[in-house]
Amino acid sequence: MRRLFVLIFAVAFCIKATAQAPVPTFDAHKLNISWQAVQNNYQNKAESLNALVITNTGKTTLPASGWKLHFNSARGIASATVSGNAVITKLNGDLFTITPTATFTALKPGASATIQFVSDELVINFTDAPEGIYLVWDAQPEKGYATGDFTVLPFKPNYPGLVTPAIIYNQNQKIQDVPEQQLTKIFPTPASYKETTGTFNLTADVQFTTDGKFSKEILGFEADLQTLFGKKLASKSVANIISLKYKDGLGDEGYELSVQPTAIIISATNAAGAFYGIQSLKTLIPAAAYAHAQKIVEIPCVEVKDQPRFPYRALLLDVARNFQTKEQVLKLLDVMALYKLNVFHFHLSDDEGWRIELPTLPELTQIGSQRGHTLDSKIFLPASHGSGPETGRLAGSGFYTRADYIEILKYATARHITVMPEIETPGHARASIKAMDARYRRLMAEGKQAEAVKYLLRDLNDKSEYNSVQYWNDNVIDVSLPSTYTFFETVINDIAGIYKEAGAPLNTIHFGGDEVPAHVWEQSPAYLTLKASHPEISGTGDLWYYFYGRINQLLKDKGLTLAGWEEMGLRKTMLDGKAAYVPNPDFTPYHLQTEVWNNSIGSGQEDLAYKLANAGYKVVLSSVTNLYFDMAHYKSFDEPGYYWGAFVDIDKPFSFIPYDYFKNTSVDRDGLPINKSIFIGKQRLTDYGKTNIAGLQGCLWGENIKTPERMEYMIFPSVLGLAERAWAQDPQWATEPDTTKSSAMYQQAWANFLNVLGKRELPRLTYLNGGYSYRIPKPGVMMRGGEYKANMQFPGFTIRYTTDGKDPDTKSKVYNDAVIVTGNNVKFRAFDNKGRGGNVSE
Structure with missing residues (x-):
């Protein structure tokens, strides 16, 4: 008995000693980490071998054990490392841990250790790297410590479809340089455009007149001109007049614009048309005028004389995965308005974040808007998409207060942009689920059980695995x-209240x-109870139709309509x-x-949008093949x-x-040429189906968008291609049956478009609103006959070069002709x- 007592005491002492083990004094910021892709097609599989190199830059030793590294990765990773000195474990979502094994040795100052691991996909570009690495001590599991510098090392893989500077050069050679005087000077391209003789000399003393219908639109334009001239408008001139006039029969968004030497006249049937006439006038202003x-x-x-092709011209911004500030949203709305996009699809909630403050349910932002190191998601959400261990830091954390959102709504409404909020459900809803869990725990602790379960979004006894x-x-x-429907009714009411206070239109909630x-709800007691009382529900698949x-x-009761992704309108069979x-x-x-986003080539769903439109659904084409701006521009590591x-x-x-995207689809999802036979048997769009295509939508999902600069890089200038297709009339090259003629017509239209962007619209975006960080493509480069030749996708940009291996800067030599070097x-x-x-091209 005494031996047993001693043993129990000894075990207890060890447990207590372990629990009270001191946290090492090592500074995690002294760990610099680099990642490099080592090999694609590792062991002849569609996998990659990768290496993390951990370097101790401090003055103390990193212990051989007693810690873990946490990180995020969008791809699966094998638990057993090739190097054998660590084990990798997936926790939940994109969060993983690295735990050193017995073969990991203590890392002395200046020393490095390499952990090699296998990812279940090939490495294509630097976005494939892990991110957000931080350290957690075993003795302090509730605290995360940010590590030091993280570096992604270059990788030059050899894979099919790789876009090289030589390929870019050959593509750019087909682009004709069009003199600026020959370019259409309004963008997007108007339905009818004719240049006449002379110019209107716009000055700060220009006078505005209107019959009273379009006074708000004039006020907005006056503010733009004050920025252009750097002072308040004098409004004294009787010679130079800008008039906004009502004219019947021009349509909801149509307008006429007449620029004469002594007057500018904009005619429209409604305020939206007048506004778009002003936007066209603004793009007539030379881009250089915005420089100072x-x-x-x-x-x-x-x-x-102009009107839009589609009434629905949208851009989606995902701020749930990574947050963008109110100021950045307003800056985006300005450009949307300039290029006549009229719907802002605001993706406000997802697994990784809830971004709008609702007065009835404060936990949604208290819990759902913050990310950091957590063991249980009870107080905030875990680190995702590289957001790191600390809460309150952009872009992982953040939300729009009620006042912020009202300001965004007013700003958009003044620019004739409708803001459509999206609340993700029933999937992609972890942020809202965890927020309502927190509310439940708080109220249960207060003894308020009925109130606690009022908004629960999960069955606490559900054992389903998925x-x-x-x-x-x-x-x-x-x-x-x-309680799910009580929750959504409350969310709808709160959102509607915000829009009402802002005086902004709310027609649809997404x-x-x-x-x-698969396998959700299968072991939910709530599901089994519902199934017993609803004979039409024979399986979990039927819950889909019951739910929507x-x-x-709920929306109809509020006078609202329902929008959703394509799955909402589909039935499993x-x-x-x-x-x-x-x-x-x-x-x-x-x-x-x-x-409808899913038309990925080779997926078998290429015709899904047309199926739904032909069946009577209102369809917004959001095709991943052409309109997902978070996709890489082409296959290149950088x-x-x-x-x-x-x-x-x-x-x-x-x-x-839009009406036949099979026609000019030439590559698959990997950028490789396709066999057009894959479209045989696919549904084509009927004449009835065409009436159900509401318009187009570009999408910027936020997993990789952590800064305003990256957001603008991915959106611009691609969004200008969206604006052209959504507003401009159906181009002749799209309907020409003769493929040879169609190809030639397209190439000319493509050259004109690139010249308009390179010489007018991108220079405008360089200066407008302080400038936009649009993507400047790398030059094409070809070596031929001992000479380096270079060209550019957008005519009008300056190419510079170096011959010493350094990256060119503004002091480097300007490229004018072939460069002869060894x-x-x-x-x-x-x-x-x-x-x-x-x-940089090299």
Whole structure:
């Protein structure tokens, strides 16, 4: 007995001693870490061998054990490392840990250790690197410490479809340089445009007149001109007049613009048309005028009659994965308005964040807007997408206060932009689930059980096991619970109240609907209870229609319509013995709005948008192949972005044919040529289906967008291709049946578009609102006959080069003609008018 007592005491003492083990004094900031892709197709599999090199730059030793490194990765990683000195464990979502094994040796000052591991995908670009690495001591598991510098080392893989400077050069050679005087000077391209003789000399004493209908639009334009001239307008001139006049029959957004030497007349039927006439006038202003305050601006005389092709011209911004500030949103709205985009799809919630303050449910932002190191997600959400261990830091943490959101709404409304909020459900909903869990715990602790369960979004006894596409195992709302609908009714009411206070239109709320994984709800007691009382529910798949039927009714009761991703309008069924999706006839009478992203080439869903439109659904084309701006521009290691759906350079939105995107689809998701036979048997768009295509939407998902600069790099100038296709009339090259003629017509239109961007619109964005960090493509470079030749996708930019291996800067030599040098140290780089450079070609 005594021996047993001694043993128990000894064990207890050891446990206590372990629990009280001191936290090492080592400074985690002294760990510099680099990542390098070592080999693709490792062991002849579609996998990659990678290496993390950990270097101790401090003056004390990193212990051999007693710690873990946490990091985020969008791809799966094998737990056993090739180097054997660590084990990698997936926690949840994109969060992983690295734990040293017995073979890991203490890291002395100045020493390095390499951990080699296998990823389940090939490395294509630097976005494939892990991110957000931080250290956690075993003795202090609740605290995370940011490490030092993280470096992604270059990788030059040899894979099919790699875009080289030589390939870029050959592509650019087809681009004709068009003299600026021959370019259409209004963008997007008007339906009818004619230049006449003379110019209108715009000065700060210009006088505005209106019949009273368009006074708000004049006020907005006056503010723009004050910025242009750097002072208040005098409004004294009787010679130079800008008049806004009502004219019947020009349509909801149509206008006429007449620029004469002594007057500018904008005619429209409604305020939106008048506003777009003003935007066209603004693009007539030479781009150089925005560089500094002007005394006089010469505007060419033109006669224009214009109206949009599509009524729905949208841009989605995801701020849930990574947050963007109110100021950055307002800056984006300015450019959307200039280029006549009229719907701002605001993706406000997802697994990794809830970004709008709602007065009834404060936990949504208290819990759901913050990310940091956590063991249980009870106080805030875990680190995702490289956000690191500390809360309160952009871009992982942040939200819009009620006042912020109202300001955004007013700003958008003044620019004739409708803000459509998206609340992701039932999948992609971990932030809201964890927030309502926190509310439940708080109220239960106060003894308020009825109030505690009022907004619960999961059955506490649900034992279902699942994994989402993004690896989450607890991110799906239980649609069987009555409290789920109480939650959504409250969310709808709060959002509607905010819009009402802002005086902003709210017609639609987007309720997500995509990527709900298999096996959800299967072991939910709430589901089994609901199934017993609803004979129409025979399996969990039927919960889909039950859920969206109820959400649709909640919105209808408020006079609102339902929008969602394509899955919302689909029904699971069996086709030729295989699982398949078909348009759900139950929702067809409601003409619900479906935003269809999945036309990934080779996926089998290339015609999904056309199926839904033909079936009667209102369809917004958000095609991943052409309109996902978070996709990498092309296959090159130095180009940021995902590429699972496609590579999307600026030619993709410009060349998009909404009514027949099969016609000019030439490459698959990997950028490799396709066999057109894959479109045989696919549904084509019927004449009835065409009436259901509401418009186009570009999408910027935020997983990789951590800074305003990266946001602008990915959006601009691709969004200008979207603006052209959504506003301008159907181009002749898109409908010409003769492929040879069509190709020639397209090439001329493409050259004109690039010249307009390079010589007018990108220089404008260089200076407008302090400047936008649009993507400056790397030059094409070809070595031929001992000479280096270079060219640029956008005519009008300056190319500079070096021959000493250093990256070119604004002091480097200007490229004018072929460069004759020996050796391989030649580098080329393009610069804008401000001296900002793009990626380097070498």
